[in-house]
Amino acid sequence: MRKSLMLTAISGAVAGMFLFGQVMAADLKIGIMVPTTGSEATSGKDMENAIKLAAMEINEGGGVLGMKIDTMTGDDACDPQQGTAAATKLVSADVAAVVGGYCSGATLPTLKIYGDANVPFVIAAANSTKLIDANMGNAYQINSTGFDQVATAVALFEKKGAKKLAVVHQGDGYSEDLAKLTREKWTAMGNEVVAYEVVNKGEQDHSALVTRIKSKAPDAVFWTAYYADGALLIKQLRQAGYRNLIAVGDGSNSPKLLEIAGKAAEGVYCFSNPTVDYLPAAKEFHANYKKTFNQEPDAYAALAYDGMKLMADAINRAGSTDKAAIIKALGETTSFTGIAGPVSFTDKNTLARSNFVTLIAKDGKWALSE
Amino acid sequence: MSIQDILLQQLANGLILGSFYALVALGYTMVYGIIKLLNFAHGDLYMIGAFIGFLFLSVLSPLIGDSWVGILCSMVLSMIAVGLLGVLIQRIAYQPMLSAPRLSILITALAVSMILSNAVMAFTDGEYLAFSTDLGYEGLEFGNVFVTYTQMVLVGAAALLMTGLYLFVHRTMYGKAMRAIAIDQDACRLMGIHVNRIIALTFFIGTSLAASAGIMAGAYYGSIHFFMGFVIGLKAFTAAVIGGIGSIPGAMLGGLLLGLLESFGTQIPFIGTEWKDVFSFGILILLLVFKPTGILGRTEIERM
Secondary structure (H helix, E strand, C coil): CHHHHHHHHHHHHHHHHHHHHHHHHCCEEEEEEECCCCCCHHHHHHHHHHHHHHHHHHHHCCCECCECEEEEEEECCCCHHHHHHHHHHHHHCCCCEEEECCCHHHHCCHHHHHHHHCCCEEECCCCCCHHHHHCCCCEEECCCCHHHHHHHHHHHHHHCCCCEEEEEECCCHHHHHHHHHHHHHHHHCCCEEEEEEECCCCCCCCHHHHHHHHHHCCCEEEECCCHHHHHHHHHHHHHCCCCCEEEECHHHCCHHHHHHHHHHHCCCEEEECCCHHHCHHHHHHHHHHHHHHCCCCCCCHHHHHHHHHHHHHHHHHHCCCCHHHHHHHHHCCCCEEECCEEECECCCCEECCCCCEEEEEECCEEEECC | CCHHHHHHHHHHHHHHHHHHHHHHHHHHHHHHHHHCCCCCCHHHHHHHHHHHHHHHHHHHHHHHCCCHHHHHHHHHHHHHHHHHHHHHHHHHHHHHHCCCCHHHHHHHHHHHHHHHHHHHHHHHCCCCEECCCCCCCCEEEECCEEEEHHHHHHHHHHHHHHHHHHHHHHHCHHHHHHHHHHHCHHHHHHCCCCHHHHHHHHHHHHHHHHHHHHHHHHHHHCEECCCHHHHHHHHHHHHHHHHCCCCHHHHHHHHHHHHHHHHHHCCCCCCCHHHHHHHHHHHHHHHHHHCCCCCCCCCCCCCC
């Protein structure tokens, strides 16, 4: 027992020396927190790649304040406990700032760790509204939250001249939240929600629901849950002769929805986070990414890339690597434009505009609407 | 839509839903009738039917298209394949357990159910497969009530299969043998009836009916999933109990009735469509308490 304690102490000390040595050697150490193992590893590694690509480009252009960026990855494995461990590792390695955050659940507990250490943190993808309350002022969300999706959705319905809306969700936290927020906003604008319905997960036959919706004659139907069941609902709505607008939330943003619903999906609207495919400004990034990593960038690569660029921009504006100064500079961001669009923040450190894009199904593919 | 329109539309919807329930319930009731086994793997055979039909359709569609001809061909092939699978399951899993206590064979059925659904899950990675068929949305409009041709064909096909089964059971020697086995197996053996062969035939017919419902549901709804058999298996069980388990006309009646009850029940104000399952299983509980023999069932029922 005593022997193993000794061993632990020695190895700890050695590891500490090793880490310390690395810090001394690095110019500007930036932490990346993403899941590189576990179920979300694909998306996490993709974000890591994008961040590293941004860092490489910055280094080629002379670095930040004359220093070269050196990245260090902490694996949160999309798990709250692993996330805590990853954040502790990055903080004790004394990184100047952290970019990343994919899973909201894993990112949430790290906010306190980064907050206590006052580390500037750009949250690239995670967008639960829960992150807003847990933020200690040092973290900035550059991906839009659920509130923004509602704003984008409601704007589309209004533009299409809808008055009566039907909202359907699946009873899980995510889709119910989106449905509830939409209903609140839509009625607050003086419009009517004629049907507010729930369906069971995995239900195949929606005929009863379709009859109910049809009998209320809505101008638009908004499905807030996931693609597999959404495709069936769309199909059955069209089959029953419902001809008005149908829109689906970002949980249904999948080519699979179009595959299952087939012809019925033509003209269906979908709200999506800004992914590379739909960003006109991402062409160059897309090509570079493919050249460097020999694969296609995934959904959140663009935001991760923007996150690193934004951090470098803030450090440049701060003029030093002092953490408080960087955080202040991040908050004052006004003229930064990433490939996903311009960035500025609200007083709650969330993105000031909705970065959701509206897609439309055309010839069996999602395309940018208008 | 006026209230009459809603009710009429739901009548049509209920008939479609009920046809699926009835087709699956038939297999349940036939197997129960002949060896008193609640075959809980029955819903999974419905699911397998859809997947095998999907396989056949993707092989055949370059040759004969994915419209009615293609669906019909793959349906027949899938019914045969799944029917044989049903016989195989009966031979491997149920035959050795026939003289064991009833609980053992019931647990075996649950195990078969899990093996089937997990095997499909492993093969498909738990993904939804899109059943891409070329069925249009054309149909007839009666006032505000809209019924597509596809829906009419589905109900027609189900009715045809059920009539065929009824005639088979009541007009052929095989059917007579089935009914006889349901009454007394040992006496049948003494009379020179190949009991095991007839039991195998019953499994073949029962599971191929479930497979036909599976592929029809796949083509109609448009997606298939390894878990799709679970709820419909329970619903079919409910339908069989409503009609009187063991009785073939009872299963047809129970299936249609359950479909209609769900369709109309979910239109009651303040009861959302999410209560659909609660509605059917609530009825199951009430029925088991107050009339466990079902509508067409008697205590001394002539099964089949």
